[in-house]
Amino acid sequence: MSPSPVTIRDQAYAKINLSLDVIERRKDGYHNIDSVMQTISLADGITIEVMPFSCSARKSAQIKLSGDSNVPLDDTNTAARAAKLWCEKTGATGIDIVIELKKRIPLGAGLGGGSTDAASVLRSLNKLALGNKLPAKALTDYELIETATQIGADVPFCLRGGTARCRGIGEVVEALRELPPWxxxxxxxxxxxxxxxxxxxxxxxxxxxxxxxxxxxxxxxxxxxxxxxxxxxxxxxxxxxxxxxxxxxxxxxxxxxxxxxxxxxxxxxxxxxxxxxxxxxxxxxxxxxxxxxxxxxxxxxxxxxxxxx
CATH class of the missing domain: 3.30.70.890 (GHMP kinase, C-terminal domain)
Structure with a gap:
């Protein structure tokens, strides 16, 4: 049975580094860090529309982006990469995914704008799959973090946010006692x-x-x-x-x-x-x-x- 069209909206919250230590440069070119990250209320708006293909001959999921002209709307955008990788991991086929970005988080600012957009897309698509609204098997929590790490070092933290200590390249996330909304x-x-x-x-x-x-x-x-x-x-x-x-x-x-x-x-x-x-x-x-x-x-x-x- 073909899936019905569905829309989901989410807020992609920015982050700050309360503290950031860089431990060493790894052989793969990445750096091991020890950082305490904190979510803040500044957020991008993410709207995702999922529709069945009108042409039954097409199989693989098709992903399109729309949004502000000051962000790339191609495969280099982390939101598009997140959607593509999620579809590959879950085997989602026969659907069009249209992602609308309303950017409020400044670009190139150390606030995790691209990372949190990617995390929002992963979170939203997985939520739809868990609710049987997509023709795909939802990722487990472990698979979700593993997928997030493939996109960017801050994406695992942005999946849930809050107050957390992040180590490795950022993928080892340890939740801490949450701070007040200072x-x-x-x-x-x-x-x-x-x-x-x-x-x-x-x-x-x-x-x-x-x-x-x-x-x-x-x-x-x-x-x-x-x-x-x-x-x-x-x-x-x-x-x-x-x-x-x-x-x-x-x-x-x-x-x-x-x-x-x-x-x-x-x-x-x-x-x-x-x-x-x-x-x-x-x-x-x-x-x-x-x-x-x-x-x-x-x-x-x-x-x-x-x-x-």
Whole structure:
């Protein structure tokens, strides 16, 4: 029997790295990391329509993308790759999959926009299969994580999100005690940073370098102690001496001046986040930052978010 047309909508939530340590470069070119990742409420909108083929001679699933013109709408898009890989793994055939992306997460910002889109597609298609709305056998939790790892290092975390320690290349995800929905500000410079180039610069950086105190960080998270989280956390990409270093130092200074409890760079940059212990303090900080003379950064108010259930 041919499947009936079905539509599913999902929110693909961004992430920040509360702390990021790079342990070593592996022989396969990837890097082993030790990072505490955290979901935030900023999200892309994902709509997936699944329809049976009108032509019975066609067998393999066909995948199409639509969305903003500033993102690739071809096979290089992680959402398309996720759908294609899911169909290959589950044997889904005889269907058209149309994915509409409403991008709100800035590109190239260290916020996991591509990774969370891919995770949303995997999650959504698997949900349809579990509900017998697709002609395919749903992936197990283990298979879902394995598939996510093939797409990107942050995709396994983005499947569920919350507060988690991520190791290996990011595929070893250990859920931690979830943090409260503390309000935050994202500070977005006008430029982007190449993740590959940042890792190459880190590989060439002389050691020792400043690293996070991960044991103390995990204890602070368990105690929900934001000042101690701030003291223990660190992003090793902050050690780089690149052309943007002065901009980063100035940006961090201005964020700390707004009475933020924690200020840190996420991913390999260039975005910084500032965490506050009250919405009132965050909102006052946002007004101050937006009225400042320097206009080289964009500011977004959001908050930490718990894991998907």
């Amino acid at each position: 309000p935050i500000i994202l500070a977005l410079p006008e430029f982007q940073i190449s993740t590959a180039q940042a890792y190459a610069e880190l590989d060439a950086l002389a050691r020792p370098w400043k690293r996070p105190d991960t044991d103390s960080l995990l204890q602070a998270i368990e105690q929900q102690n934001l000042p101690d989280i701030s003291r223990s956390a660190h992003n090793v990409f902050s050690n780089l001496h690149n052309p943007h270093r002065q901009h980063f130092e100035t940006l961090k200074y201005h964020l700390l001046e707004t009475d933020a409890t924690m200020v840190q760079m996420t991913g390999s940059g260039p975005v910084f986040f500032a965490i506050y212990e009250s919405e009132e303090r965050r909102d006052q900080a946002l007004d101050t930052l937006k009225s400042a003379p320097q206009k080289k950064n964009k500011f977004i108010a959001t908050q930490l978010r718990r894991a998907l259930r």
